[in-house]
Amino acid sequence: MRIILTLLRKDFANFIRDKAAVSLTFLVPVALIYIFGQVFGLNRKDSGPTGIRLAVVNQSDNPAAQQLVDALKAEKSFRVLTNRVNPDKSERPLTEEDLRPMIRNRDFRFALIIPRDVIATRGVGLHLRILSDPRNDIETQTVNGLLQKAIFSNVPQLLGQSLQTSARKHLGNPRLDQFNGELAAAVTKAFGGDVEETKQALAEGDFGLSALGAAGQSGQQGASADFFAKVVKIENEQVVGKDVKSPEATRVVGGWAMMFLLFALSHSAAAFFEEKKAGLFQRLLSAPVRRAHILWSRFLYGVLLGLVQLTALFFAGRLMYGIDVLGNFGNLVVVCTAAAAACTAFGMLLAAISPTAAAANGLATFLVLTMSATGGAWFPVSFMPEFMQTIARFTLVYWSMEGFSQVLWAGQSFLQILPTVGVLLGITAGVMAVAVWRFNRGAIFD
Amino acid sequence: MLKLDRITKRYGTLTALDGVSLEIAPGEFFGLLGPNGAGKSTLMSLVAGLRAPEAGRITLDGRRVTAADPATRISLGLVPQAIALYEDLSAEQNLQIFGELYGLRGPDLRARIDEALEAVQLADRRRDQVKTFSGGMQRRLNLVAALLHRPRLLLCDEPTVGVDPQSRNAIFDFLEARVRAGLTVIYSTHYMEEATRLCSRIAIIDHGRIHALGTLDELLARLPFRDEISFPATPATAELAARLAAHGQIIRDGGTHRFRPATAFRTSAFYALAESLALPPRLFVTERPTLEALFLHLTGRTLRE
Ligand SMILES: Nc1ncnc2c1ncn2[C@@H]1O[C@H](COP(=O)(O)OP(=O)(O)O)[C@@H](O)[C@H]1O
Numbered sequence: 001m002r003i004i005l006t007l008l009r010k011d012f013a014n015f016i017r018d019k020a021a022v023s024l025t026f027l028v029p030v031a032l033i034y035i036f037g038q039v040f041g042l043n044r045k046d047s048g049p050t051g052i053r054l055a056v057v058n059q060s061d062n063p064a065a066q067q068l069v070d071a072l073k074a075e076k077s078f079r080v081l082t083n084r085v086n087p088d089k090s091e092r093p094l095t096e097e098d099l100r101p102m103i104r105n106r107d108f109r110f111a112l113i114i115p116r117d118v119i120a121t122r123g124v125g126l127h128l129r130i131l132s133d134p135r136n137d138i139e140t141q142t143v144n145g146l147l148q149k150a151i152f153s154n155v156p157q158l159l160g161q162s163l164q165t166s167a168r169k170h171l172g173n174p175r176l177d178q179f180n181g182e183l184a185a186a187v188t189k190a191f192g193g194d195v196e197e198t199k200q201a202l203a204e205g206d207f208g209l210s211a212l213g214a215a216g217q218s219g220q221q222g223a224s225a226d227f228f229a230k231v232v233k234i235e236n237e238q239v240v241g242k243d244v245k246s247p248e249a250t251r252v253v254g255g256w257a258m259m260f261l262l263f264a265l266s267h268s269a270a271a272f273f274e275e276k277k278a279g280l281f282q283r284l285l286s287a288p289v290r291r292a293h294i295l296w297s298r299f300l301y302g303v304l305l306g307l308v309q310l311t312a313l314f315f316a317g318r319l320m321y322g323i324d325v326l327g328n329f330g331n332l333v334v335v336c337t338a339a340a341a342a343c344t345a346f347g348m349l350l351a352a353i354s355p356t357a358a359a360a361n362g363l364a365t366f367l368v369l370t371m372s373a374t375g376g377a378w379f380p381v382s383f384m385p386e387f388m389q390t391i392a393r394f395t396l397v398y399w400s401m402e403g404f405s406q407v408l409w410a411g412q413s414f415l416q417i418l419p420t421v422g423v424l425l426g427i428t429a430g431v432m433a434v435a436v437w438r439f440n441r442g443a444i445f446d
Numbered sequence: 447m448l449k450l451d452r453i454t455k456r457y458g459t460l461t462a463l464d465g466v467s468l469e470i471a472p473g474e475f476f477g478l479l480g481p482n483g484a485g486k487s488t489l490m491s492l493v494a495g496l497r498a499p500e501a502g503r504i505t506l507d508g509r510r511v512t513a514a515d516p517a518t519r520i521s522l523g524l525v526p527q528a529i530a531l532y533e534d535l536s537a538e539q540n541l542q543i544f545g546e547l548y549g550l551r552g553p554d555l556r557a558r559i560d561e562a563l564e565a566v567q568l569a570d571r572r573r574d575q576v577k578t579f580s581g582g583m584q585r586r587l588n589l590v591a592a593l594l595h596r597p598r599l600l601l602c603d604e605p606t607v608g609v610d611p612q613s614r615n616a617i618f619d620f621l622e623a624r625v626r627a628g629l630t631v632i633y634s635t636h637y638m639e640e641a642t643r644l645c646s647r648i649a650i651i652d653h654g655r656i657h658a659l660g661t662l663d664e665l666l667a668r669l670p671f672r673d674e675i676s677f678p679a680t681p682a683t684a685e686l687a688a689r690l691a692a693h694g695q696i697i698r699d700g701g702t703h704r705f706r707p708a709t710a711f712r713t714s715a716f717y718a719l720a721e722s723l724a725l726p727p728r729l730f731v732t733e734r735p736t737l738e739a740l741f742l743h744l745t746g747r748t749l750r751e
């Protein structure tokens with residue numbers, strides 16, 4: 001027992017000395033718990049995604065359609081766009097013709113069209129159209145659910161009008177008026193209220209269905225939702241990725257790729273310390289070798305290794321899951337290179353700012369996990385609160401995933417991926433500048 | 447060939463070298479003898495241009511050595527104190543890389559690698575990973591790796607630490623042969639035996655200062671005694687020890703007394719005293735003093751604390 005206690009004390013003494021281990025044990029879990037908590041909406045009244053851009057084109061002049069638009073605007077999951085900003089900063093309402101190119105251009109991933117014939121002229125029912133770029137499966141399913149919810153809770157109004165419209169067609173105006181009057185009289189007689197008001201309400205399509213809608217919305221009434229689903233016809237059109245051969249695999253492969261790359265990042269940080277420990281820097285620098293040679297050869301090594309690793313991964317994905325790697329191969333290589341460069345730069349920065357290899361490893365683990373979580377490698381960025389989404393845009397994971405999706409999912413051209421590649425290379429340049437500066441001032445070459 | 451002129455180097459508040467001046471001629475086997483932390487490695491790193499001194503200048507063949515100018519480095523080779531090899535690679539691959547960094551290529555480089563491996567008896571292990579080598583083998587490879595480009599000045603920073611006697615001798619023989627062939631060597635060590643055996647001139651360094659500089663004989667002549675007489679510390683010799691205290695320095699070293707006679711005290715007087723105390727001459731061993739004794743005399747400390 002004494003022996004066990006002594007050894008136990010030794011383990012704790014070692015642990016407390018190892019700052020990297022201590023911070024890994026406590027800091028990393030806390031940071032990740034925070035991020036996951038944000039994603040799953042812990043302690044937030046309104047969980048779920050926020051700020052997903054949704055373009056809405058309302059072609060109907062029906063006031064109830066406008067109500068639906070307003071309802072969507074009030075929904076915090078969506079940021080509703082109804083106008084298009086011209087190059088000269090002036091705005092005009094979006095038209096249906098704008099939507100597809102803008103989706104392809106990644107301005108937004110979802111659009112709702114409320115057509116002129118939202119209320120069927122034949123028979124009873126509603127008709128809506130949704131355009132989408134379902135580049136992320138989870139997000140797309142969630143958005144579809146939210147849209148349905150918003151539509152269904154506004155359906156009663158629209159549906160009532162649909163009933164009135166078809167009644168008018170079958171009965172003619174005077175007889176419908178008479179019918180509404182009699183019905184209003186009957187209703188007020190049975191339930192109380194003002195006859196004229198009730199008649200007016202009926203003419204506007206309010207058959208009390210909104211109560212039904214409210215029930216459907218709260219989810220207690222599966223039957224009413226079913227009923228709506230039969231009456232409301234939503235036409236879905238996938239704008240991007242229709243021809244992707246293996247959509248499921250193609251959508252997730254970017255996240256996998258990032259994990260691979262980020263682990264290479266930790267590796268490149270640690271290797272630096274190995275060389276330092278062995279006195280190899282002294283040997284190298286006593287030869288006609290400059291610090292810059294060592295730094296940039298390491299950088300190139302990291303980039304090439306990352307590139308080879310990613311290529312291997314994508315070809316494995318092609319073999320096992322049929323991901324179409326070759327279709328846009330040139331651009332894929334460009335994105336991979338830029339992503340690998342950004343990752344390598346981060347690895348070098350870690351080596352430059354860490355006092356020891358253990359600290360570099362600890363920092364790398366922390367950075368890999370938090371960047372993956374915030375940057376969207378594990379779950380859609382749109383599921384995080386808006387401020388986290390802003391932070392996400394500062395991670396290389398976010399831009400790399402964007403690049404992979406642009407190339408593999410949307411099949412974009414070199415010109416189209418250029419801005420994303422530019423951001424990645426910008427990150428690389430910025431991070432490398434800091435790393436080189438730190439290397440030249442820091443102790444690693446001492 | 448190499449000249450250090452009042453070199454001062456600090457790490458923060460610690461002064462690692464304090465106004466060190468040295469001049470080393472071509473073909474010298476120059477020893478830097480001092481304990482850990484004396485500043486030996488710092489001096490080597492300054493000569494190799496890895497660091498810049500805060501004050502003073504270093505010139506190699508009249509050309510100033512600076513951290514920024516790699517031109518002088520081609521004429522010197524550094525054997526770092528740590529084993530600076532890629533241990534996952536083979537001996538051959540290591541030499542290949544270091545040779546290429548000096549611009550060596552092709553058959554010339556291959557011939558030099560063969561020669562180097564041969565010289566330190568590693569030819570039969572050339573394709574093995576360095577990490578499978580014994581400490582002594584790694585040290586030998588560490589040494590020849592600095593010589594591929596045939597520098598004229600070799601900086602050896604404690605090249606025998608942790609080495610078995612056989613490898614140590616192989617390293618000594620190798621270096622001596624090279625010096626005979628015209629190489630200039632600066633050799634740092636905290637083993638006085640190494641400095642004694644190898645070096646034509648020795649600098650004794652401690653706390654960043656050179657305390658003495660010269661050939662072995664010149665250095666030992668600075669001691670106030672010439673010989674050291676030791677004898678067992680027993681009740682029978684206690685009287686002798688007590689009486690000798692008046693004639694020099696007497697040190698109790700475990701079971702032995704060491705007597706360092708004052709210059710005026712002649713050896714004959716010693717034996718007369720011993721005889722008067724009925725102590726037989728076979729009890730006494732007379733030795734030439736060592737650099738260890740000189741170091742103690744100069745600094746009041748031992749080389750290995
Ligand atoms: N990179 C460094 N940073 C701070 N202090 C150092 C550094 N290198 C050596 N020192 C200190 O400088 C002194 C001389 O060190 P060094 O030149 O390595 O001595 P030696 O090689 O003779 O053992 C020592 O006190 C050591 O602790």
Ligand SMILES: [Mg+2]
Pocket residue numbers: 483486487488527603604
């Ligand atoms: Mg040293």
